[in-house]
Amino acid sequence: MARLLQGPPRSHPSEWHIANKMQCASTESQKSRSERMIAESQRLLDEIEKTTRKTQSDVSKKIEQRLEEIKFWKQELDNKLEQIVHETEVLLTFKTRLEKSLESCREPLIIAQKCLLNRQRRAGIDLVHDEVEQELVKEVEVLQGVTALLGRTLEQTNEQIRLNRSAKYNLEVDLKDKFTALMIDDYCASLTNNTPDIRYADNAVKIEGNFVTPEDWIGFSNINVEKADKQRNNSLALRALIDGILSQTANDMRKQCEIVNVAFRNKVKEVKDAKHKLETLLAMRQCAALPPVGFVKVMDETVSQEKNIAALKKAIGDKEGPVKVAQTRLEARNHRPNVELCYDTVQYRLISEVQEITKNIQRLKDSLAQAETELKGLSRRQLSLEEEIQIKENTLYIDEVLCMQMRESVYINNF
Numbered sequence: 001m002a003r004l005l006q007g008p009p010r011s012h013p014s015e016w017h018i019a020n021k022m023q024c025a026s027t028e029s030q031k032s033r034s035e036r037m038i039a040e041s042q043r044l045l046d047e048i049e050k051t052t053r054k055t056q057s058d059v060s061k062k063i064e065q066r067l068e069e070i071k072f073w074k075q076e077l078d079n080k081l082e083q084i085v086h087e088t089e090v091l092l093t094f095k096t097r098l099e100k101s102l103e104s105c106r107e108p109l110i111i112a113q114k115c116l117l118n119r120q121r122r123a124g125i126d127l128v129h130d131e132v133e134q135e136l137v138k139e140v141e142v143l144q145g146v147t148a149l150l151g152r153t154l155e156q157t158n159e160q161i162r163l164n165r166s167a168k169y170n171l172e173v174d175l176k177d178k179f180t181a182l183m184i185d186d187y188c189a190s191l192t193n194n195t196p197d198i199r200y201a202d203n204a205v206k207i208e209g210n211f212v213t214p215e216d217w218i219g220f221s222n223i224n225v226e227k228a229d230k231q232r233n234n235s236l237a238l239r240a241l242i243d244g245i246l247s248q249t250a251n252d253m254r255k256q257c258e259i260v261n262v263a264f265r266n267k268v269k270e271v272k273d274a275k276h277k278l279e280t281l282l283a284m285r286q287c288a289a290l291p292p293v294g295f296v297k298v299m300d301e302t303v304s305q306e307k308n309i310a311a312l313k314k315a316i317g318d319k320e321g322p323v324k325v326a327q328t329r330l331e332a333r334n335h336r337p338n339v340e341l342c343y344d345t346v347q348y349r350l351i352s353e354v355q356e357i358t359k360n361i362q363r364l365k366d367s368l369a370q371a372e373t374e375l376k377g378l379s380r381r382q383l384s385l386e387e388e389i390q391i392k393e394n395t396l397y398i399d400e401v402l403c404m405q406m407r408e409s410v411y412i413n414n415f
Helices: 013-104 106-119 131-190 214-289 295-304 306-318 320-333 345-407
Strands: none
Touching: 013 106, 013 131, 013 214, 106 131, 106 214, 106 345, 131 214, 214 345, 320 345
16 A cells, blocks of 8 residues: 555656756757748749749730630631632522523524524425535534533533632531630639639640641631632632633624625525526526417428428338438427436437438428427426526525524624
């Protein structure tokens, strides 16, 4: 019990002094470390604050620069879009001109082909491959060539319009993205440390795989601009080509149309002249077919010459063979058709042969025979002339009435 009531062990005074010194030294050391830490922390705070402000200011400037860059490219794209839209609208008017010009070729082509078809109905010698037909064939070739050229140009124009619209679509998509990016960066530029809706975002610094480099970004818009410029320049060149084609084709068609019309007028005049000559000749022949003055006297003289004719019959009988040959030849050749019934050198020589055989005794009989033969020949000739005049009337009806009147509706416009 006495042991339990013993007091705690006593320290030596030197230990007490040492302990106090150690406490003081430890406190001073801790205080010194704390002061250094406070100073270091203050320096770190100042440094980080300055760095943060500087970095944030630099980022804000970068955002402003980026906004200016986006605005620049957006303006470029806007300008190119406006140009390509305007150019496409103008090219569409040229397409309309081509379509109207192509449509206007149909009627002249149909009329030219109908003229050729109608002129196949010419008859006899008038069915000739004359200048009118040659120029009509050429006109058909010109119109078919113009139609083919305009068709190819129209296809080329449609393709260019498609390319223009493709370039326009690319510009619009790029502009839409630029507008979105501009809104986002403009929003970012407006953010401050005191903005209410700022927040932490998980994985904000993660770089996605679809990010592109600034060079690729510039290159993408630059390609769209270059494509738009290229298609616009191609469209301008095509419009100049279309202008030239429309002007040249209209001139070619108009020129050939006038050549054909002149050929028709000349042909009609030529046929009318020929018809007039034939009618004059027919009238002369018809007049010649009437008995001339003194015809009755000749008949009387023929009767009075019966004894002479009877006397000549013996001579004719002696030369019956040659006379029959000559007369048989004459009779055979009298059956030549139409225009082939020509008083040619053979006919002349046969008659001369008869005259030579019968000599002077046969003169009256030859005169009567020649008169009768000539009358028969004139009768056949009259039929031939009337037929030829009918052919000319048919030709005039085809060329002057059917063709020329139909061609009056042809008018070549400049589109």
